[in-house]
Amino acid sequence: MNINLPDGSRRSFEGENALELAKSIGNRLAKAALAAQVDGKTVSLITPLYEGATVKILTFEDEAGRNAYRHTASHIMAQAVLRLFHERDVKLGIGPAIENGFYYDFDLNGTISEDDFPAIEAEMKKIAKENHLIRCFSMPREDALKWADETGGPYKRELIEDLPEDAELSFYEQGEFVDLCAGPHLSSTGKVKHFKLISVAGAYWRGDEKRPMMQRIYATAFDTKEALDAYIFRMEEAKKRDHRKLGKELDLFSLTDEGPGFPFFHPKGMIIKNELIDFWRKVHYDRGYEEVSTPMILSRKLWETSGHWKLYRDNMYTLVIDDMDYAIKPMNCPGGILLYKRKIYSYRDFPMRVGELGTVHRHELSGALHGLMRVRCFTQDDAHIYMTEEQVIDEIIGVLDLTDYMYGVFGFKYRVELSTRPEKSMGTDEQWEEATNALRKALEIKGWDFKVNEGDGAFYGPKIDFHLEDCIGRTWQCGTVQLDFQNPERFDMTYDGADGAKHRPVMIHRTVYGSIERFIGILTENFAGAFPLWLAPVQVKVLTITQRSDDAAQAVATKLKQCGIRAETDLRNEKIGYKIRQARMEKVPYMLIIGDREAESGTVSVRKRGEGEIGTMELRAFTDVALGEIKSKEIF
RNA sequence: GCCAACAUAGCUCAGUUGGUAGAGCAGCGCAUUCGUAAUGCGCAGGUCUAGGGUUCAAAUCCCUAUGUUGGCUCCA
Numbered sequence: 001m002n003i004n005l006p007d008g009s010r011r012s013f014e015g016e017n018a019l020e021l022a023k024s025i026g027n028r029l030a031k032a033a034l035a036a037q038v039d040g041k042t043v044s045l046i047t048p049l050y051e052g053a054t055v056k057i058l059t060f061e062d063e064a065g066r067n068a069y070r071h072t073a074s075h076i077m078a079q080a081v082l083r084l085f086h087e088r089d090v091k092l093g094i095g096p097a098i099e100n101g102f103y104y105d106f107d108l109n110g111t112i113s114e115d116d117f118p119a120i121e122a123e124m125k126k127i128a129k130e131n132h133l134i135r136c137f138s139m140p141r142e143d144a145l146k147w148a149d150e151t152g153g154p155y156k157r158e159l160i161e162d163l164p165e166d167a168e169l170s171f172y173e174q175g176e177f178v179d180l181c182a183g184p185h186l187s188s189t190g191k192v193k194h195f196k197l198i199s200v201a202g203a204y205w206r207g208d209e210k211r212p213m214m215q216r217i218y219a220t221a222f223d224t225k226e227a228l229d230a231y232i233f234r235m236e237e238a239k240k241r242d243h244r245k246l247g248k249e250l251d252l253f254s255l256t257d258e259g260p261g262f263p264f265f266h267p268k269g270m271i272i273k274n275e276l277i278d279f280w281r282k283v284h285y286d287r288g289y290e291e292v293s294t295p296m297i298l299s300r301k302l303w304e305t306s307g308h309w310k311l312y313r314d315n316m317y318t319l320v321i322d323d324m325d326y327a328i329k330p331m332n333c334p335g336g337i338l339l340y341k342r343k344i345y346s347y348r349d350f351p352m353r354v355g356e357l358g359t360v361h362r363h364e365l366s367g368a369l370h371g372l373m374r375v376r377c378f379t380q381d382d383a384h385i386y387m388t389e390e391q392v393i394d395e396i397i398g399v400l401d402l403t404d405y406m407y408g409v410f411g412f413k414y415r416v417e418l419s420t421r422p423e424k425s426m427g428t429d430e431q432w433e434e435a436t437n438a439l440r441k442a443l444e445i446k447g448w449d450f451k452v453n454e455g456d457g458a459f460y461g462p463k464i465d466f467h468l469e470d471c472i473g474r475t476w477q478c479g480t481v482q483l484d485f486q487n488p489e490r491f492d493m494t495y496d497g498a499d500g501a502k503h504r505p506v507m508i509h510r511t512v513y514g515s516i517e518r519f520i521g522i523l524t525e526n527f528a529g530a531f532p533l534w535l536a537p538v539q540v541k542v543l544t545i546t547q548r549s550d551d552a553a554q555a556v557a558t559k560l561k562q563c564g565i566r567a568e569t570d571l572r573n574e575k576i577g578y579k580i581r582q583a584r585m586e587k588v589p590y591m592l593i594i595g596d597r598e599a600e601s602g603t604v605s606v607r608k609r610g611e612g613e614i615g616t617m618e619l620r621a622f623t624d625v626a627l628g629e630i631k632s633k634e635i636f
Numbered sequence: 637g638c639c640a641a642c643a644u645a646g647c648u649c650a651g652u653u654g655g656u657a658g659a660g661c662a663g664c665g666c667a668u669u670c671g672u673a674a675u676g677c678g679c680a681g682g683u684c685u686a687g688g689g690u691u692c693a694a695a696u697c698c699c700u701a702u703g704u705u706g707g708c709u710c711c712a
Contacts, residue, residue, distance in 0.1 A: 103707095111640070201707030202639025209709050213639055216707070244705095248647080257685075257703050315711090360712085365637050366703090368710060380712065456711090465712090477712060515712040546669045573669070581673035595671055605672080613672065 060223035070097035073221040079177035080123035091153035101220030131190030132175040195221035243524035261376030268537035294335030300325035332358035351387040372521035396442035419456035478514035545595035552599035
């Protein structure tokens, strides 16, 4: 048979499938081969090839190869669960490969716990060792439904029913186990060698909270033991950077049982928060933003006008004052709009950029709370931009540039998503269409890659979201740009146009940090607590070797503070090694060590975080370096 | 909110099959005055998350509540 290889070359070989092709190319490739890509479609290695096809052999290096490997591992896991718990009426859900692993959803009597993992893993090893051939076949719809009723179960039946009439219903079989599955899979169970079950969790069937809750087993699989061990080690290491752990160790913030989801900021955490705010103010002032502040509590009437009372009620904390209903603000916009309405605007005032560091309260579900990442009280670095329709694209681009610039200062990579109309929303389809297109167009002009997130917009408009990663790769939405055609109408906002007539302004809601709390969480994890100098709560620690140098050390610290550098002294009667160790654990960027020699010559011995001793110098030389580093917001 | 697991000193954690609570670090005191990741000795510190129940006896077993963790849902 003749086929084309990805590099464009043609190849003839004896045989009919990709496995035989791989063997003809080389033994190592045949061993590493997991699946094949035939004219762009991923298939099993034993799927027959056809004359003239372009074929790429997939290994664990390829995403599609990894997915096939892990998908097969998930079938092996399901097979093991069926064997072990056959008396518990196991019904299968779905079991896909995901980033870094795979899962399978089960519905069964009783619960699966982590205590069951060793038995499941042992059974999986057995199934792998039995080395069942994995065969793909398809069934007519009628037979497939019959299969579902007899063995597949109600969830599989639902999946079959939801597939289009003309869809091919493919099944994969390994030993006694058969599953409805689009595939592709490895050629046999023996190819799956290194796997580990990670956790069990509840998961609603098809992600719908009104449907039954399944038990999901998360697991991972790799092609070599080394890769599996390395992954497990990496995850363990990553957990050491968890902001909840570092927040406690570095004394930045805390959460108490008395206020679930309501964070407390300690003095050191407050320094970081204030530095972020100072930076934010400077950047926004430079870009033509003004700053306002609106009240925490406003009346029900306002929230009815804005639509929150109807569409956001479950998340609002309400209270009664003088027999009238009020709500603690869950968003800043309605208050901001009241400010807008205090006077009459001209088109000449536009675009008008109004910022607000607004603290909002939202009743988030208890199970959703997560350190500083998901809280019930947080400060948004909000801003509302009022403009004419012609100014919309430029203003969106301005916000995208601003966000890109600010994230760049922290060295963050981010992912962009465009979120469209949700079910609970207001406005006409045309308005949504127009607003969504404006956002899309701005992204296209920037030439940025973005993912469309259907139905994830705010209830008053579509949005562009910026997502940042935490220590173990979970992403959190931070910055957002939301286009709002609704509120200007609901609040009857106007401006005077060049034609002398009243016009409706367009409104953008936007944040860069998103929530200062969440951003601090992301910062902490990304820097593993070793904040760049400008953010470090303690920038310099002055350590003495003996108490003879106390006066000199105190003089140095005073001088540093006069220069605007956050300095602390450690004058305890302890050995220098002990003080250094402690300052290192506190991740202080610079240590200045003062002994008799330095005290006498008026110098400081400098230790830099991550580098160790960098030499003895005049204090003035050190402050020049430090102040330069602070000013430039150097990351490393 | 839902599913599961967990909750012991300021922190990190021990605590066998139920027999009445322990370590390290941190803190305090004393000695030591030391040159780049831990000086020694001593002292103090806990209604074992809360409330019920079983038992002669509960940190340990059972219920309930609260909180936390991993997910689902949701979201900045």
